[in-house]
Amino acid sequence: MNLAPGFLLQVAPRFHVAALWPTRLEIGSGIEPTPAGFFPRDAWRAPSAEELDLLTAVTSPAEALSPSHAGLFALPSHIVDRWWQAVDDEGAASGAAFERFVHETVDFFRFKQMPLPDSCSFDVRVSRAGQRSTRLDTSGRFLSGLAFADAPGCRTVAWANLGDEDARLVYLNLPLDTLRPRARATSIAAGDEVLARFCEAEAEYPLIRLRLGPGEGLWFPHAPIAHDGDTQEKLDLDAVLTLSCADA
Amino acid sequence: MTTGPVLGPLDLLVLQPTPFCNIDCSYCYLPDRRNKNRMSEDTLERVFERVFASDIVRGPFTVVWHAGEPMVLPPTYYARAFAIGERHNRGVTISHSFQTNGTLVDDEWCDLIERHGVRIGVSVDGPGFLHDRCRKTRRGGGTHAQVMQGIELLCRRGISFHVITVLTAAALDYPDEIYAFYVDNGIQHAGFNIEEIEGPNVHSSLSGTEERFRAFLGRFFDLVSAGGHAVRVREFDSTLGALLDDSDPASLRTHQTAPYAIISVDCEGNFTSFSPELLGLRNEQYGDFVLGNVHRDSFAAASSSSAFHRLQRDIAVGVERCRGSCEYFDFCGGGAPVNKLCENGSFDSTETLFCRLNRKALVDVLLAKLPRRAAE
Numbered sequence: 001m002n003l004a005p006g007f008l009l010q011v012a013p014r015f016h017v018a019a020l021w022p023t024r025l026e027i028g029s030g031i032e033p034t035p036a037g038f039f040p041r042d043a044w045r046a047p048s049a050e051e052l053d054l055l056t057a058v059t060s061p062a063e064a065l066s067p068s069h070a071g072l073f074a075l076p077s078h079i080v081d082r083w084w085q086a087v088d089d090e091g092a093a094s095g096a097a098f099e100r101f102v103h104e105t106v107d108f109f110r111f112k113q114m115p116l117p118d119s120c121s122f123d124v125r126v127s128r129a130g131q132r133s134t135r136l137d138t139s140g141r142f143l144s145g146l147a148f149a150d151a152p153g154c155r156t157v158a159w160a161n162l163g164d165e166d167a168r169l170v171y172l173n174l175p176l177d178t179l180r181p182r183a184r185a186t187s188i189a190a191g192d193e194v195l196a197r198f199c200e201a202e203a204e205y206p207l208i209r210l211r212l213g214p215g216e217g218l219w220f221p222h223a224p225i226a227h228d229g230d231t232q233e234k235l236d237l238d239a240v241l242t243l244s245c246a247d248a
Numbered sequence: 249m250t251t252g253p254v255l256g257p258l259d260l261l262v263l264q265p266t267p268f269c270n271i272d273c274s275y276c277y278l279p280d281r282r283n284k285n286r287m288s289e290d291t292l293e294r295v296f297e298r299v300f301a302s303d304i305v306r307g308p309f310t311v312v313w314h315a316g317e318p319m320v321l322p323p324t325y326y327a328r329a330f331a332i333g334e335r336h337n338r339g340v341t342i343s344h345s346f347q348t349n350g351t352l353v354d355d356e357w358c359d360l361i362e363r364h365g366v367r368i369g370v371s372v373d374g375p376g377f378l379h380d381r382c383r384k385t386r387r388g389g390g391t392h393a394q395v396m397q398g399i400e401l402l403c404r405r406g407i408s409f410h411v412i413t414v415l416t417a418a419a420l421d422y423p424d425e426i427y428a429f430y431v432d433n434g435i436q437h438a439g440f441n442i443e444e445i446e447g448p449n450v451h452s453s454l455s456g457t458e459e460r461f462r463a464f465l466g467r468f469f470d471l472v473s474a475g476g477h478a479v480r481v482r483e484f485d486s487t488l489g490a491l492l493d494d495s496d497p498a499s500l501r502t503h504q505t506a507p508y509a510i511i512s513v514d515c516e517g518n519f520t521s522f523s524p525e526l527l528g529l530r531n532e533q534y535g536d537f538v539l540g541n542v543h544r545d546s547f548a549a550a551s552s553s554s555a556f557h558r559l560q561r562d563i564a565v566g567v568e569r570c571r572g573s574c575e576y577f578d579f580c581g582g583g584a585p586v587n588k589l590c591e592n593g594s595f596d597s598t599e600t601l602f603c604r605l606n607r608k609a610l611v612d613v614l615l616a617k618l619p620r621r622a623a624e
Contacts, residue, residue: 014421016377076428078475104474108424111467 001204006173007221008057012071028207037145038199067222117245127238134229148191148224155247160217162239168230175223255508256304262512262524264315274382277446287515294542296336302547308341319352323360353398358405368409374426410437417453420460423467439482465613517542523586562595
């Protein structure tokens with residue numbers, strides 16, 4: 001099945017990150033529905049020129065990141081280091097050191113004029129290497145695959161690699177509002193229901209896998225995007241910062 | 249009885265060993281940087297002879313080797329030059345300082361730096377994507393990788409150095425990236441120069457960027473504070489010192505308006521005073537700004553010339569206009585003459601881009617941070 005036009009990737013304004021899309025992006029071979037959730041099939045390949053055109057925007061010196069685009073960004077090393085310092089100091093993502101990390105990250109994004117919601121939560125998920133998903137079900141024991149957010153009623157705002165190896169974000173390039181008609185879902189159907197109907201009906205649809213270097217991240221478009229992490233090619237622990245907000 | 253202006257004391261002796269520079273920065277103010285002439289030992293003899301024969305040396309001063317890339321000449325040149333300086337020295341402490349692009353630093357240079365306690369300033373504009381926009385080779389390639397080799401060697405040898413980062417409009421979006429660059433590369437002392445309108449650089453990308461410039465300074469100050477001041481920024485330290493410590497804000501005042509506080513000598517022995525950048529410029533009113541030549545003129549004799557008097561008078565009038573019109577005068581002292589001339593066409597003028605950014609914005613931003621800082 002061919003890719004359909006969806007949201008586009010670009011380097012976020014006021015960030016200097018080498019886009020290198022052909023080496024960052026991989027095209028999947030479809031979706032594997034399982035009782036536990038929806039996962040990418042294992043085979044990945046390099047994108048064709050036509051697929052790159054469908055996935056990426058020509059970088060422009062725009063003042064602001066368009067709500068319909070996803071923006072590649074990079075956290076500076078002193079902010080990433082602050083997270084690891086919090087881990088060293090407190091051993092967990094809580095407490096004063098973690099709050100300091102959050103404040104400094106917020107200040108950084110504000111300076112960069114990224115579209116931060118008035119209120120958002122910061123979570124850091126640490127995952128083992130070798131997993132095809134980094135999202136766990138409600139029992140906390142099993143991988144649960146693609147979803148629009150980590151909690152009901154939430155929308156992922158940004159996803160960033162805090163580790164010192166490349167991280168991989170798997171996503172569906174069609175936002176929720178584009179999925180609804182394809183999934184023949186009503187406008188009031190819940191996101192998870194729409195995603196389930198789409199994945200079952202269009203299991204051949206190619207997922208996308210985006211490689212993010214240490215400190216790099218993706219600012220999501222405003223419309224919810226089904227996504228997940230993938231640590232199959234990692235050697236060490238995966239640490240990913242997720243910013244999320246209430247889904248209006 | 250008439251009295252002339254007070255001359256000196258000499259604070260800075262800027263010597264141009266050669267106008268030549270091995271790189272070709274797009275914002276450079278030096279008009280003659282392909283010229284490979286060098287200051288001869290005879291000229292060096294005359295420079296130090298004149299300096300120590302004058303009454304403007306009244307305490308320690310610094311010799312800055314600059315206005316061309318000093319390291320295109322070999323370390324042996326400077327070993328001889330330092331010896332010449334010492335031979336004429338009357339027991340005054342002379343500090344030698346190189347402002348270098350860092351591309352030529354090697355072990356031999358490090359040996360010289362260590363042996364003579366030379367202060368080193370390396371010009372690096374932050375991470376490669378910023379630095380290489382303007383600091384280029386003559387073929388248009390970037391120079392960042394070479395500079396970083398030099399910086400790494402200085403760090404490896406344990407040689408203390410500071411960096412000068414020229415801020416252009418492009419840099420203003422990247423305070424975090426510049427700060428991270430400093431921290432990641434062991435840079436503990438930095439100074440920000442702005443891209444000035446001087447000489448061949450008739451436009452500055454910073455024109456019209458005052459709000460962004462203030463945002464940059466504010467963000468950078470926050471980063472420095474959050475980092476426990478492990479990175480010292482010259483502009484923050486000097487301005488905060490004047491604002492916080494009840495010290496005389498005159499410490500921030502420019503020496504560029506005081507006759508013979510700064511003397512600049514080119515490789516042929518021509519000298520001027522006030523702003524070092526004047527040497528090498530030409531102007532319809534003032535010609536080449538040369539006040540004399542060490543091979544024939546003493547500094548005292550040059551100070552009685554009509555060229556000196558005119559320069560000194562016009563600069564002083566400009567200072568008085570600043571004093572009468574600018575509430576930041578105490579933190580400035582009347583601005584940099586070269587900026588007034590290059591931006592406003594006259595020494596007898598007031599505000600420049602340099603004032604707005606390097607003085608007014610800086611003082612405003614730090615004053616706004618002070619209550620928060622006090623609360624912390």
